[in-house]
Amino acid sequence: MTRCIAVLGAAGTGKSTLVDALCALENNETTEATHYDTRTARFTFIGDDWVAFDCPGSLEFMQQARDAMLVADAAVICVSPQPEQAVLAAPYIRLAERAGVPAFILINRIDEAQASARDIIEALQSYSTHPVVLRQIPMRDGGKIVGSVDLVSERAWRYRPGEPSDLIEIPDDLIEHEQEARGEFLESLSDYDDWLMEEIIEDREPASDQVYAICARVLKDGAVTPAFIGSALNGNGMFRLMKALRHETPGVAALAERLGGQASAGVFLARHRKHVGKTAYLRALKDIKPGDELGGHALGPISTVGDPKPAQLTEARAGDVVGAIKSDHLGSGQLYGTGEVATPDWHGALTPVFTVGIKAVSDRDDAKMSEALHKLASEDLSLTISTDQETGAHVLAGQGVLHLRRARETLSGDFGVETAEAALAPPLRETITKKADVHFRHRKQSGGSGQFADVKLKVAPAARGEGFSFEQTIHGGSVPRNYIPAVENGAKDATERGPLGFPVVDISVNLYDGQHHAVDSSDMAFRIAGRGGVKEALESASPVLLEPVYDVKFSVPSVYTGSLNPLVSSRRGQVMGFDREESCEGWDVFRAQLPGTALDGLIADLRSITQGVGRYEAEFSHYNEVYGKDADKMIEKRAEMLADA
Ligand SMILES: Nc1nc2c(ncn2[C@@H]2O[C@H](COP(=O)(O)OP(=O)(O)OP(=O)(O)O)[C@@H](O)[C@H]2O)c(=O)[nH]1
Ligand SMILES: [Mg+2]
Structure with missing residues (x-):
């Protein structure tokens, strides 16, 4: 039976090198890794079949890691040996915990380690709900790590670059430290095993096969996260890691049940x-x-x-x-x-945090492009596709610049559609702040037949969120019943673009009087009159700009929570408060309200203050009126956009 591990971790922590090294243990051939697609590598280890999912490290491709975790028996989280970079592992520790997938940590690049293993574990622990327990301790020689001692089997291994490690006696100067570390290790395991607890209390030495069995059970329950050390590049520690995986990774039945x-x-x-x-x-x-x-x-x-x-x-x-x-x-x-x-x-799917408008470079490719986009979206839950109503541009929404660049590369490389960026209509609206009463007459004499329609309209502001409503209070048939829908349609036409240049919302229109002509009146004439009347009314009713306001939920490691206040206020937002994130050790949820226009580029700023690991979700809340310089700028920009179109 094949078992699967998802290899996760920040970019450059050596995931692909690790997968290569695991394949090399028994000379299994593998394909080359890329930075943006999960590589599936198949290998054997002491008679067992394994598959490793070598996931991309960039958080913009996190959906792939999530999808791999959906079908993995265990996760191997690659981390750097620098304690200050532990935060980069936090999204992956969190993912494994949420998914309930047993996780192993590999402290990789141990050849470059400066800090003590204890400090690295402590840093990782601040992001882990489960105890992170070191299963091996490093063996040093003149400041360099030259091997490791396994705390279960109590065997020492001296690394040899690119070759199997040598089994050696535990060096004398390490014995005391080893005993201490083993004691701590067994103690953390004993929290989950009464028998072991008993053995420790009675001061008996448990046999290593019994400890292995406890490790496997405790891991399956997801109670502790074991940590190993190694150097994927030099092939050191790979055999020990695989031995542990072999003993402790549950089979597919556990996954199917989960x-x-x-x-x-x-x-x-x-x-x-x-x-x-x-x-x-x-x-x-x-x-x-x-x-x-x-x-x-x-x-x-x-x-x-x-x-x-x-x-x-x-x-x-x-x-x-x-x-x-x-x-x-x-x-x-x-x-x-x-x-x-x-x-x-x-x-579920990661919600989009970054948007770009695109169009096919060649008009001929338009149909091909729609089809290709549809297919692309079925490859990636974190990518969504829609159409901009006003400009007709395709809207790609995803996880960041890299993610969308990659999507466009796929469109050109695999689907043969070259794309260019296209402008998108801003998410702004307008409404009115006063009532207006207008009398509008449309009359034209062209050749034989003429056009005639006369309407009297009251236009008034409506409550936020009401949209558009129309009523008629015509008496005595001054506007015949059959022309009234045409007036309503004309009124709607006028809301497509108001005097400030944006779609108009939250108004009510009342048709209360008018005139018609037995020969010259028509649906067309009344539609034109309805549109003209409402247009005039909007201009005289003190129009005002509306911008959408979003409820934004940030999710960041607690150390960065303080930096969110200035981020939100610099973007005209309002802080609502923050809390510890439930069941995610070391993370906070920070809530704010931000105007829609301030979401542009927000993810880039958030990433730059959180070493890339912060995320947010935004949900539309309501429209807010904007005045003053901010409004002037938006209106001016809109006028330029309309002039260019
Ligand atoms: N010194 C040292 N370098 C290593 C080790 N493992 C990997 N590297 C180097 O680290 C760099 C990144 O390694 P990769 O295996 O590509 O890292 P990755 O995690 O797959 O990166 P992404 O796929 O971009 O997320 C390469 O230059 C490797 O040679 C190690 O154990 N020691
Ligand atoms: Mg890689």
């Missing part, structure tokens, strides 16, 4: 490729084969993944990772039984 028992497979990646079409990469949670109903359709042909030369398969056993073609209904980050199966609460 996911509710309904799903037969989970898709962790889907990609469209030129000439190949779509491949859905999935993990089988039960035995499945081509032709079986999966997600409402028959599963197409399947083949091996992660091999330089994929081979066709007749079935996938529970636990296997395979690629499926001609299964276009399968999307990234989804679970499937015979129908679709809901993913767990922690897993």
